[in-house]
Amino acid sequence: MALIVQKYGGTSVGSVDRIRNVAKRVAHFHRQGHRLVVVVSAMAGETNRLLGLARELAAQPDPRELDVVAATGEQVTIGLLTIALKELGLDAKSYTGAQVRILTDSAHTKARILDIDQAKLRGDLDAGRIVVVAGFQGIDAEGNVTTLGRGGSDTSGVALAAALGADECQIYTDVDGVYTADPRIVPEARRLDRITFEEMLELASQGSKVLQIRSVEFAGKYMVRLRVLSSFDEVGAQGPGTLITYEEDQAMEEAIISGIAFNRDEAKISVMGVPDRPGIAYAILGPIAEANIDVDMIVQNIGASGHTDFSFTVNRGEYRKALEVLEAQRGKQFEARELIGDHRIAKVSVVGIGMRSHVGLASRMFKTLADEGINIQMISTSEIKIAVVIDEKYLELAVRVLHKAFELEKDGSGATQV
Ligand code: ADP
Ligand code: ASP
Ligand code: MG
Secondary structure, eight states, X not given: OOEEEEEEOTGGGSSHHHHHHHHHHHHHHHHTTOEEEEEEOOSTTHHHHHHHHHHHHOSSOOHHHHHHHHTHHHHHHHHHHHHHHHHTTOOXXXXXXXXXXXXXXXXXXXXXXXXXXXXXXXXXXXTTOEEEEESSEEEOTTSOEEEOOTTTHHHHHHHHHHHHTOSEEEEEESSSSOBSSOTTTOTTOOBOSEXXXXXXXXXXXXXXXXXXXXXXXHHHHHTOOEEEEESSSOTTOOOOOEEEESOHHHHHHHOSOOEEEEEOSEEEEEEEEEXXXXXXXXXXXXXXXXXXXXXXXXXXXXXXXXXXXXXXXXXXXXXXXXXXXXXXXXXXXXXXXXXXXXXXEEEEEEEOGGGGTOOSHHHHHHHHHHHXXXXXXXEEEXXXXXXXXXXXXXXXXXXXXXXHHTTTTSXXXXXXXX
């Protein structure tokens, strides 16, 4: 008898029929004698709808109130799923994040989980009850409702699994595992049986939204056994999904490149003609950090005649704010000839732990893009990743040609030598 946390995403609970199906799947596991904590997202599209309503009233709604609105989506699905479970004759009980007491910090719309009170959940589990918890939400020390950032129900699931010491955290979604690339963009993409935690972390951080990055961070920190599965497989005939592994040695032998990720959610800001002097990066990025805006890629050109150009990327949602911050500091903290913003960019990343031991992968990537006439605007690398910023209009083409160039559609593809 295992303790399993199952998380069901928006599409999986997108209609009353689908909620009924989730209930049947949960019942199946319960009948096998497992103890179950079920975490649900809002119905597909609901969080967007709720945020849209708020934005009809204000261009930049108050973040505290935005969370009050956004958190309601998951309150609906916990109630509906619990009703469906009871209809199947099972004992179940729903909890909002606040009712559990999933304590977070106060960073509205992107709060971090600090602690989870296990008392009520353990009581219910011990009584043989199925516990249904709202994903994506918590409560801060002052009692304010908080949300965990888009896709945050994954993190709720993994955090609950970590807190309760669950045997496995199963993320049920609309694909049957983690693929070599988003199967919506690359039809030939292949499901991976296993992927290392490090690679999954990199893929998630580079934009593969199949798992929210914080959920992978949490899983790594607490060594949660994490599996991605389809909620559309027949109950009782479940595919194996993708297991996130913590043993690198085996995977090492299998793949050089494990996947391609992309991100359309960034924007580029270029500060042109700034003095090429010590402290200039700090003068530009310091105020950005103070405004709590995350910076991703940074490029500073080689200076000429005492001046240089400085470019960086931020999340698209924070792009206007970043430009405003820079305009306010220009002429005070730093001089600049021009500030240029471009939100029509996209980032494509190739990820694989085999990069540590194989050379020539970057040049293969650059050649593949060059052959298609795709200009690379920025490059960044880590030990297991090469990422490039390109014009957004080439994104899908770039992902497909890279998938082909690295032969990711072939089983054991990573074994491709360069
Ligand atoms: P949920 O609502 O269940 O949380 P998401 O839409 O957040 O589902 O995540 C699942 C989606 O992630 C898939 O439908 C797929 O389009 C996308 N995705 C992106 N990259 C990958 C990948 N490498 N493998 C599988 N799915 C991916
Ligand atoms: N409902 C939230 C969202 O759409 C959280 C989630 O689905 O994980 O972002
Ligand atoms: Mg998701």
